[in-house]
Amino acid sequence: MSRLSRTVIEPVNPKLNVSRNANLPHSPGIRVGGYIFLSGMGPVDPATGGRNLGPIAEQIRQTLRNMGHMLESAGSSLGRIVKITIVLADIEDYDEMNRVWREFFPADPPARTTCALQLSNGNGVEIECIALAE
Amino acid sequence: MPLATAIRAGDFVFVSGVVAIDPASGERMHGTVAAETRQILTAIAAVLEATGSSLAKAVKVNVLIYSMLEYNNMNEVYREFFPEEPPARTVCGAGLSGGSKVEIECVALA
Numbered sequence: 001m002s003r004l005s006r007t008v009i010e011p012v013n014p015k016l017n018v019s020r021n022a023n024l025p026h027s028p029g030i031r032v033g034g035y036i037f038l039s040g041m042g043p044v045d046p047a048t049g050g051r052n053l054g055p056i057a058e059q060i061r062q063t064l065r066n067m068g069h070m071l072e073s074a075g076s077s078l079g080r081i082v083k084i085t086i087v088l089a090d091i092e093d094y095d096e097m098n099r100v101w102r103e104f105f106p107a108d109p110p111a112r113t114t115c116a117l118q119l120s121n122g123n124g125v126e127i128e129c130i131a132l133a134e
Numbered sequence: 135m136p137l138a139t140a141i142r143a144g145d146f147v148f149v150s151g152v153v154a155i156d157p158a159s160g161e162r163m164h165g166t167v168a169a170e171t172r173q174i175l176t177a178i179a180a181v182l183e184a185t186g187s188s189l190a191k192a193v194k195v196n197v198l199i200y201s202m203l204e205y206n207n208m209n210e211v212y213r214e215f216f217p218e219e220p221p222a223r224t225v226c227g228a229g230l231s232g233g234s235k236v237e238i239e240c241v242a243l244a
Contacts, residue, residue: 001186001187001244002144002145002146002243002244004145004243006191006193006219006243008219019220024209025209025212025213025216025220025223026195026216026220026221026222026223027219027220027221027222027223028222029222030193030194030221030222032145032146032193032243033145037193037194037221037222037241038222039194039222039223039224040223040224040225040226085224087224087226117198117226117227117228118201118202118226118227118228119202119226119227120202120205120225126224126226128222128224130194
């Protein structure tokens with residue numbers, strides 16, 4: 001049996017606490033030992049808590065900014081992501097995703113998988129990650 | 135099947151994608167999304183408990199369902215199994231093997 005503790009991670013900005021605000025049965029993230037596991041995140045507007053379903057590039061930027069906020073809320077950051085999974089609603093957005101991706105990870109990017117699947121709430125993108133906690 | 139149901143590695147247990155199996159026949163159980171979700175999470179709980187872990191120690195869960203239109207039907211059963219501090223989770227709609235409507239994998243603290 002592991003002696004590591006398991007703690008729930010929540011965003012400082014309550015508008016980005018999607019699972020609490022929508023009463024969904026998941027936590028925003030879980031920290032165990034030196035790792036943080038984040039739930040799949042979508043393009044939520046941090047000012048309103050509503051969905052930002054604009055152009056895909058902006059959806060991806062918004063989602064990655066939100067992911068950065070979530071990680072920073074727990075003392076980590078985008079730069080400490082180890083593995084990221086990007087799920088697009090339409091694989092035709094792959095090249096556009098890569099353009100935005102480079103803005104956020106210009107050097108030493110994390111390991112990554114990208115695929116297209118059905119997403120909830122009309123999201124064009126959903127992103128999850130595993131990051132180093134500190 | 136050429137895979138392990140679960141692997142313990144250090145502090146973690148990695149559980150393979152689980153589909154609904156009828157425990158009496160060992161065959162796939164084809165039911166509603168709610169019924170399959172219940173069967174799967176019951177099976178995952180048993181797998182985790184056999185390794186000394188439990189659903190309460192689940193860290194990250196991935197749920198695949200055949201149609202995102204069934205998202206709420208899955209959630210209503212799912213929440214019964216994780217009443218407090220639920221794990222991180224991602225849910226997507228995907229094509230699943232063998233006519234299953236739901237498949238769930240997880241990483242848990244050992």
